Amino acid sequence: MAKRIFITGIGIISAIGKNTSETLSNIKSASSGVGEIQYLQTVHKGKLPLCEVKYDNQQLCALANIDPQTRITRTSLLGIIAAQEAWRSAGSPVLGDGRTGVFSGNTVGGMDKTEHFYADFMEDEQAGDVQTMLTHECAESTERIADSLGATGMVSTISTACSSSANTIMLGARMIKHGLLDRAIVGGVDALTKFTVNGFNVLQILDEAYSQPFDENRRGLNLGEGAGFIVLEAEGIAKEAHILGELVGYANSNDAYHQTASSPDGTGAFLAMKGALDVAQIEPSQIDYVNVHGTGTPNNDLSEGIAMQRLFGKNMPKFSSTKAFTGHTLGASGGVEAVLSVLALQHKIIYPNLRFETPIEALGGTMIPETELLENQELNYILSNSFGFGGNTSSLVFKAYQ
Amino acid sequence: MEELIEKLKVQIIKQLNLEDVEPDEIDPNEMLFDANGELGLDSIDALELIVLLDKEYGIKIKNQDEGKKIFHSLNTMAEYILQHQN
Amino acid sequence: MKKNIYINGLSNISPQETFYQPMGATIAPPQGAFFTCQEPNYKEFIQKKLLRRMSRIVRMGLATAHKALDDANNPSLDAIISGTAWGCVKDTEKFLETIIENKEAYLTPTAFVQSTHNTVAGQIALLHHNNCYNMSYVQGNVSFESALIDAMLLFYDNKANNILVNGIDEQTEKLGILLERLECAKAGVRVMGEGAACFILSDQPTPNTYAKVAGVNMLYRPKDKTAVQQSIQHTLQEANIPLEAIDVVLTGNKTLAIEKELFPTADYSQYKTLCGEYPTSTAFAMAVGAQVLKGDLPTKTALGIHKKAPKHILIYNNHQDINHSIILLSKVSA
Structure with missing residues (x-):
C-alpha cells in the first residue's frame, strides 16, 4: 500500500497579503488585490490594472531577511518569503539530510532584472551589468529558495506555463510515494514583468477593468504576481500536530488543440480532472468544492465550464475562482491555489468568486459560482485546476485530514 | 485600392514570416483564414494582422471577432483601411 | 516497483553529423568559442506553413521527435517530457x-507565444494530437536528468509504456555575446555548444533497442567529493553493477579526479569536445553512449573509446559543484 502524503506547511505571498493570515483576512473581508499599477515600470500604468504584491524590492528584502545590496530578483524574493513561511509552519523540519526536495514552478525566471539589463545591452553590447544574466534562468530562483532553507535533496524547476506549480506538487507527491524523498517543498513563483504584461496584452486577453471570472460578460484576466508553497511529508515522517490536509489526487494531460487557446470541448481539462479523481479513487460526486482555473478570459472559462459539465453532469459542486482576489499569478497560480485550498479545508470555508453577475449563457446559464464567503462548510475533498499555454492541464485533489 | 493591396501583400508576408510565398500568389479575394486554404492562417496570425494595422495604418482593433470580418480577404482588409484611415 | 527501461529509438541534432547517420570519422571543430548544430532539412518533417513561425529550437525539437519516433517504429506515446x-x-x-525598441507597442504575439519554455513539448503534443502527460523541466544543468527521473516514475507507476524524453538547448548570437562577457565562452578554454537529443523510452525491449537506462541520479550542492562518489556507487548498486564493470565513462568534466578514483581502468571520453558545453549536453552523451552500446563502431571511434565491446557506460557531469548528474547505461544483453 502506497504511503499517504500529508501537507504539513503552507506559505503564500500575493496581492492580498504577505502571509497566510493576511491572505485569509483579506479574503474574509472580500478585498481584492487588483488595482492601478504602482510598482512595475510600464507604459500601461494607469490603463491596465494588475494584482501587484504591495512591496517594492527593498521592502521584500527586509521581509525575506536579505541584504538589500544583494543581486537578487523579485522572483527569488517572493519565492523565499513564501517557502520560508511554509517551512516554518511545518515546524521547521530538518532539510539538510538529502531527503527533502525543493520543486518550484516558474515561467519567466529573473526577467524582471533581465529586461532592465537588456535595455543597456541593446544600446551597446558591452554595456550593462552582465552578471544580471546569471539570475535570468528559471532554476535560479529555485536554487535561491533551496539555499535559503539549506535543503540539499533533489532540486528542480518545472515550466509548463500557468500549470507549472501544480505540476511541482504532483512531482513532489510522486517522489515521496516511491520513497525517493521523505519530504518536499513544492509550489511556485512568478513576478510581474513588462515581458509578461505585454505578452498577454498583445494576445488581447487582459481585462482593462477588474476581471469577472465565469461571468457572461467577462473580458479577460488581470495579471498578478506572488508565490505559494506547501510542504509535503510522507506518512510516518509527518508529525501529527502539523498535518493540515492530505494530497490524494493529481493528474496532468495535454489539450493538444492550440498553442494558447483551450479546446471547445475542454478535452485537456476534462482528462486532468478525471485523472486526478481516479488517482484519488473517488467519484465526482464526492468533490465538495472546485477551485477553478477561472482566469476570466472568454475562452478559458467556457472551455473549463464545459469540461466540468462533462465531469459532474447535473451535480455541479460548489465552485469559485480566487483569481478575482489574487489575479492570475501564472507559474505561481497552482501553488497559490493549493495554499488557498488547504486553508479552505482548515477553516471550513469556501471562497467567493468576486464580481460575478451573470452566468455564462453558452453553459446553459446554470453554472453559478459562489459569490459570498461560505463558512462552517463540510469540506472533505477539494479539486484545484491549473491550465496553461501549450495545452498543459493539471488538476489536484486535496482531502481534509482525518 | 490596388496599390494598397499590393502594399498589404508585402507587409503581410513580412509580418507573418510567410517564407516561400510571393506577393503574386495571394489572390485578393482568397479567404485568408481558411484552414484548408493556401495560406491557412490561424488566430495568432489574426493578432499579428491587428498589430500590422496598428503599426502601419494607425488603426486599432480591440475585438477579435471584428478582426475576423476585416481579415476575411485582402479586399476586405483594404476596404477597411480606406474607410478608417485618416 | 523498479523496472527495466529501454531506449528503443533516438535522434540527435548536434554540432557533429549525427542526425542522418551515426557520427562519422570527420569531426567538426568549433568556430572560436562556439559549436553550432548541423541541422537537417526541416521541410522533410514539418509542414511549410507551420515551419514559418518556428525558431531553431522548436524545429530541432520537432525534427528529433519525429525521427526518434520513426526509429522506434512509431509506438503510441504515453508521455512527452522535455528538458531545457x-x-x-x-x-x-x-x-x-x-x-524595448517600440516602447511596449507593436509587439508580435508569435514571439511571445513561442518564448515559453514548454513550447517544444507542447508543439510535439499538438502535432502528434497527443493528450497524454506533458512536462517541461528547466533545471539548469540537470534539466534532462529531471526529465529522465520523471519518466522513470511514470514507468514505476505503470502509467506508461512509451515515453518521449528530450534534452534541448539553442545558442543565439546575442546569447553568445553574453556568454563571452560572462567568460563562460572562451576560445581554447571553454567552447559553448547546443543540441537536441530525443529518446523513446519503453518498458519493453524491441529489436531496435539501443541500451537500458540502468540508473539516473542528480545531486544538488553535495557536501564533498565523498558524497558524490557515494552517490555514484549507490546508483551502480541499485542496478547490481559492480564498479569494475564500468567500461566507459563519458565525462563532462575537465578534471577527472572523482571518476578516476572510482573507475581506474575504464576508458574515458570527454564528450564535450564534440558538442560543447551547454546545460543539456548529457542528452548528447546519452545518445552517443546508447549508440556505442548497440555496437556502433564509428561513434565509438569518434568518442575515442578503445574497449572492444563496452557493456556499461557511466555518464557523469559536474556543473560548478552545484549540480551533479549521473546516468548509467547498460547493454541490453548484459
Whole structure:
C-alpha cells in the first residue's frame, strides 16, 4: 500500500497579503488585490490594472531577511518569503539530510532584472551589468529558495506555463510515494514583468477593468504576481500536530488543440480532472468544492465550464475562482491555489468568486459560482485546476485530514 | 485600392514570416483564414494582422471577432483601411 | 516497483553529423568559442506553413521527435517530457527587443507565444494530437536528468509504456555575446555548444533497442567529493553493477579526479569536445553512449573509446559543484 502524503506547511505571498493570515483576512473581508499599477515600470500604468504584491524590492528584502545590496530578483524574493513561511509552519523540519526536495514552478525566471539589463545591452553590447544574466534562468530562483532553507535533496524547476506549480506538487507527491524523498517543498513563483504584461496584452486577453471570472460578460484576466508553497511529508515522517490536509489526487494531460487557446470541448481539462479523481479513487460526486482555473478570459472559462459539465453532469459542486482576489499569478497560480485550498479545508470555508453577475449563457446559464464567503462548510475533498499555454492541464485533489 | 493591396501583400508576408510565398500568389479575394486554404492562417496570425494595422495604418482593433470580418480577404482588409484611415 | 527501461529509438541534432547517420570519422571543430548544430532539412518533417513561425529550437525539437519516433517504429506515446535550461532563447530575445525598441507597442504575439519554455513539448503534443502527460523541466544543468527521473516514475507507476524524453538547448548570437562577457565562452578554454537529443523510452525491449537506462541520479550542492562518489556507487548498486564493470565513462568534466578514483581502468571520453558545453549536453552523451552500446563502431571511434565491446557506460557531469548528474547505461544483453 502506497504511503499517504500529508501537507504539513503552507506559505503564500500575493496581492492580498504577505502571509497566510493576511491572505485569509483579506479574503474574509472580500478585498481584492487588483488595482492601478504602482510598482512595475510600464507604459500601461494607469490603463491596465494588475494584482501587484504591495512591496517594492527593498521592502521584500527586509521581509525575506536579505541584504538589500544583494543581486537578487523579485522572483527569488517572493519565492523565499513564501517557502520560508511554509517551512516554518511545518515546524521547521530538518532539510539538510538529502531527503527533502525543493520543486518550484516558474515561467519567466529573473526577467524582471533581465529586461532592465537588456535595455543597456541593446544600446551597446558591452554595456550593462552582465552578471544580471546569471539570475535570468528559471532554476535560479529555485536554487535561491533551496539555499535559503539549506535543503540539499533533489532540486528542480518545472515550466509548463500557468500549470507549472501544480505540476511541482504532483512531482513532489510522486517522489515521496516511491520513497525517493521523505519530504518536499513544492509550489511556485512568478513576478510581474513588462515581458509578461505585454505578452498577454498583445494576445488581447487582459481585462482593462477588474476581471469577472465565469461571468457572461467577462473580458479577460488581470495579471498578478506572488508565490505559494506547501510542504509535503510522507506518512510516518509527518508529525501529527502539523498535518493540515492530505494530497490524494493529481493528474496532468495535454489539450493538444492550440498553442494558447483551450479546446471547445475542454478535452485537456476534462482528462486532468478525471485523472486526478481516479488517482484519488473517488467519484465526482464526492468533490465538495472546485477551485477553478477561472482566469476570466472568454475562452478559458467556457472551455473549463464545459469540461466540468462533462465531469459532474447535473451535480455541479460548489465552485469559485480566487483569481478575482489574487489575479492570475501564472507559474505561481497552482501553488497559490493549493495554499488557498488547504486553508479552505482548515477553516471550513469556501471562497467567493468576486464580481460575478451573470452566468455564462453558452453553459446553459446554470453554472453559478459562489459569490459570498461560505463558512462552517463540510469540506472533505477539494479539486484545484491549473491550465496553461501549450495545452498543459493539471488538476489536484486535496482531502481534509482525518 | 490596388496599390494598397499590393502594399498589404508585402507587409503581410513580412509580418507573418510567410517564407516561400510571393506577393503574386495571394489572390485578393482568397479567404485568408481558411484552414484548408493556401495560406491557412490561424488566430495568432489574426493578432499579428491587428498589430500590422496598428503599426502601419494607425488603426486599432480591440475585438477579435471584428478582426475576423476585416481579415476575411485582402479586399476586405483594404476596404477597411480606406474607410478608417485618416 | 523498479523496472527495466529501454531506449528503443533516438535522434540527435548536434554540432557533429549525427542526425542522418551515426557520427562519422570527420569531426567538426568549433568556430572560436562556439559549436553550432548541423541541422537537417526541416521541410522533410514539418509542414511549410507551420515551419514559418518556428525558431531553431522548436524545429530541432520537432525534427528529433519525429525521427526518434520513426526509429522506434512509431509506438503510441504515453508521455512527452522535455528538458531545457535556456528554453526558447531566440523568441525571448525577439519579444524583449521589440518591447524595448517600440516602447511596449507593436509587439508580435508569435514571439511571445513561442518564448515559453514548454513550447517544444507542447508543439510535439499538438502535432502528434497527443493528450497524454506533458512536462517541461528547466533545471539548469540537470534539466534532462529531471526529465529522465520523471519518466522513470511514470514507468514505476505503470502509467506508461512509451515515453518521449528530450534534452534541448539553442545558442543565439546575442546569447553568445553574453556568454563571452560572462567568460563562460572562451576560445581554447571553454567552447559553448547546443543540441537536441530525443529518446523513446519503453518498458519493453524491441529489436531496435539501443541500451537500458540502468540508473539516473542528480545531486544538488553535495557536501564533498565523498558524497558524490557515494552517490555514484549507490546508483551502480541499485542496478547490481559492480564498479569494475564500468567500461566507459563519458565525462563532462575537465578534471577527472572523482571518476578516476572510482573507475581506474575504464576508458574515458570527454564528450564535450564534440558538442560543447551547454546545460543539456548529457542528452548528447546519452545518445552517443546508447549508440556505442548497440555496437556502433564509428561513434565509438569518434568518442575515442578503445574497449572492444563496452557493456556499461557511466555518464557523469559536474556543473560548478552545484549540480551533479549521473546516468548509467547498460547493454541490453548484459
